[in-house]
Amino acid sequence: MKTFFLLSMIVPMVIFSQETTDSYRLSDFHFSMGRQMYTHHTDDLMQLYDNVKTDFGLSDNLMDNSGYFYGRSNTGFFNFILGFTKKPTRSLNAGISYYTGNRRNLSFSCRDKTRTDTVDAGDYIIYVDSVNNTFYNFNEIISEIALSFSSIYRTAPEKTIIMYSGFGINVGYTIYSSLDYSKFSKNANVYNINGVDYENYIFMPDNMNFTTKNDYKRSLYTRLFIPMGINIRFSKDDKLFSKFYLDFAALFGFEFQNQPDSSPYMRSYSAFSSGIRYNLN
Numbered sequence: 001m002k003t004f005f006l007l008s009m010i011v012p013m014v015i016f017s018q019e020t021t022d023s024y025r026l027s028d029f030h031f032s033m034g035r036q037m038y039t040h041h042t043d044d045l046m047q048l049y050d051n052v053k054t055d056f057g058l059s060d061n062l063m064d065n066s067g068y069f070y071g072r073s074n075t076g077f078f079n080f081i082l083g084f085t086k087k088p089t090r091s092l093n094a095g096i097s098y099y100t101g102n103r104r105n106l107s108f109s110c111r112d113k114t115r116t117d118t119v120d121a122g123d124y125i126i127y128v129d130s131v132n133n134t135f136y137n138f139n140e141i142i143s144e145i146a147l148s149f150s151s152i153y154r155t156a157p158e159k160t161i162i163m164y165s166g167f168g169i170n171v172g173y174t175i176y177s178s179l180d181y182s183k184f185s186k187n188a189n190v191y192n193i194n195g196v197d198y199e200n201y202i203f204m205p206d207n208m209n210f211t212t213k214n215d216y217k218r219s220l221y222t223r224l225f226i227p228m229g230i231n232i233r234f235s236k237d238d239k240l241f242s243k244f245y246l247d248f249a250a251l252f253g254f255e256f257q258n259q260p261d262s263s264p265y266m267r268s269y270s271a272f273s274s275g276i277r278y279n280l281n
Contacts, residue, residue, distance in 0.1 A: 023086045024084040024085060024086045024092060025084060025085065025086075026082060026083070026084055026280060027083050027084060027085035027091060027279065027280055027281055028082075028083040028085070028091070028277055028278060028279045028280055028281075029080070029081060029082050029083065029277075029278055029280075030079075030080075030081055030083075030245075030247055030275055030276055030277035030278065031078075031079065031080055031275050031276055032078075032079045032081075032247055032249070032273040032274060032275025032276075033076070033077065033078050033079070033273060033274070033275060034076070034077055034079075034249075034271055034272050034273025034274065035074050035075070035076050035077070035271065035272060035273075036074060036075050036076075036077055036099065036251075036269060036270070036271040037072075037073070037074045037269065037270050037271070038073045038074065038103075038104075038255070038267060038268075038269045039267050039268045039269065040073070040267075047259075047265065048104055048106055048138060048140065049106065049138070052138065052179060052181065052213070058136075072102075072105065073102050073103055073104055073105050074101055074102060075099045075100060075101030075102065075103060075142065075144070076099070076100060076101050077097050077098060077099045077100075077271070077273070078097065078098045079095055079096075079097045079148075079273065079275065080095055080096055080097075081093050081094070081095030081148070082094050082095065083152070085281075088154075088156075088157045089153060089154050089155070089156070089157065090151070090152065090153055090154070091151075091152045091154070092149075092150070092151055092152070093148070093149070093150045093151075093152055093168070094147075094148070094149055095147070095148045095149075096145070096146070096147055096148075097145070097146040097147075097148060097170070097172070098143070098144070098145055098146075099142070099143070099144040099145075099146065099172065100142065100143045100144070101141070101142070102139060102140070102141060103140045103141070103142045103177075104138070104139075104140040105137070105138065105139050105140070106137070106138045107135065107136065107137045107138075108134075108135070108136040108137075109133070109134070109135050109136075110132075110133070110134045110135075110136075111131065111132070111133050111134075112131070112132045112134075113129045113130070113131045113132075113190070114129060114130045114131075115127065115128070115129055116128050116129060116130045116189075124193060124194050126191055126192065126193050127191070127192040128189060128190070128191055128192075129189070129190040129191075129192065130187070130188075130189060130190075131187070131188050131189070131190050132185060132186070132187050133185065133186045133187075133188070134183065134184070134185045134186075135183070135184040135185075136181075136182070136183055137180075137181070137182045137183075137184075138179060138180070138181055139179070139180040139181075139182075140177065140178075140179050140180075140216065141177070141178050141179075141180065142174045142176065142177045142219075143174065143175050143176040143177075144172045144173065144174045144175065144221070145172065145173060145175050146170050146171060146172030146173070146221070147170070147171050147172075148168060148169070148170040148171075149168055149169055149170075150166055150167065150168025150169070150225075150227060151166045151167060151168065152164050152165070152166040152227070153165060153166050154231075157279075159233075160232065160233045160236055161230065161231070161232055161233075162230070162231040162232075162233075162245070163229075163230055164227070164228075164229050164230070164231065165226065165227060165228045165229070166226070166227055167224075167225070167226055167227075168224075168225055168226075168227065169222070169223065169224055169225075170221075170222070170223040170225060171220075171221070171222055171223075172220070172221040172222075172223070173218065173219070173220050173221070174218045174219050174221075175218075177215070177216040177217065177218055177219070178212055178213060178214045178215070178216050179212070179213040179216045180211075180212050180213075181211045181212075181213065182211070217259050218259075219257050219258065219259040220257070220258045220259075221255055221256065221257055221258075222255070222256045222258075223253050223254070223255045223256070223269070224253050224254055225251045225252065225253030225254075225271075226251070226252055226253060227249055227250070227251045228249065228250050228251075228252075229247060229248055229249030229250065230247075230248050230249075231245040231246065231247055231277055232245060232246040232248075233245050234246070243278055243279045243280075243281075244276060244277070244278055244279075245276070245277040245278075245279065246274070246275075246276065246277075247273075247274065247275045247276065247277045248273070248274050249272070249273050249274075250270065250271070250272050251270065251271040251272075251273075252268075252269075252270050253268070253269060253270075254266055254267070254268055254269070255267055255268070255269050
């Protein structure tokens with residue numbers, strides 16, 4: 001896995017060494033914002049649980065004795081990107097990004113039932129059970145700064161609508177990370193009559209515990225991605241507005257995470273953004 005993090009140093013050098021600096025000149029810049037979504041990786045979430053179970057006093061076999069599911073994880077981001085062009089249809093981009101949001105989410109649900117009474121009603125027997133439902137939730141919140149480098153290929157730049165694609169690399173580091181942990185318990189009496197459960201919600205006290213662990217473990221991320229986008233020129237005739245473009249893009253790729261005291265992992269991700277591009281030419 002170290003090979004992938006080494007790429008974060010090598011690939012930008014390869015991209016920007018394809019031509020001398022005299023061959024490429026600053027041609028455009030753009031601002032954009034969007035949202036990045038992650039696929040859930042079981043090993044990743046097991047790692048999250050292993051890292052925090054001691055801090056919150058959780059048992060080793062909690063996940064073995066409960067149902068669990070992955071919540072939706074996504075982060076919002078802002079980009080500022082500079083474009084360097086030699087040929088009208090090709091550019092090398094370098095940018096900086098800021099990410100913030102919910103990075104990983106994992107929830108558990110446990111149900112414990114204890115028989116407390118049995119009532120013989122003649123024609124049938126009523127079983128009375130005491131049921132405890134416990135819900136656990138982990139939510140990792142991050143702020144990340146990242147550098148990106150990409151090689152972009154565009155269709156004819158004189159057109160009003162320009163399509164583009166390419167390949168690139170993004171290297172990020174969490175500048176802030178916290179972990180929210182919550183525990184929610186519900187107790188109920190359950191009456192089983194002729195094989196059918198009836199829960200008594202009248203006597204069901206709720207118990208909510210919420211804890212935040214600040215300064216959670218920082219991580220290094222390396223992302224390899226393929227962007228696909230479209231630029232739409234504001235105006236083809238106006239001298240000023242002909243330099244402005246609406247930019248809509250989608251990114252698809254793979255992310256590699258390296259966190260202290262944990263095993264690296266890989267997962268796929270996708271991102272969608274919109275913004276403004278200004279052409280200096």
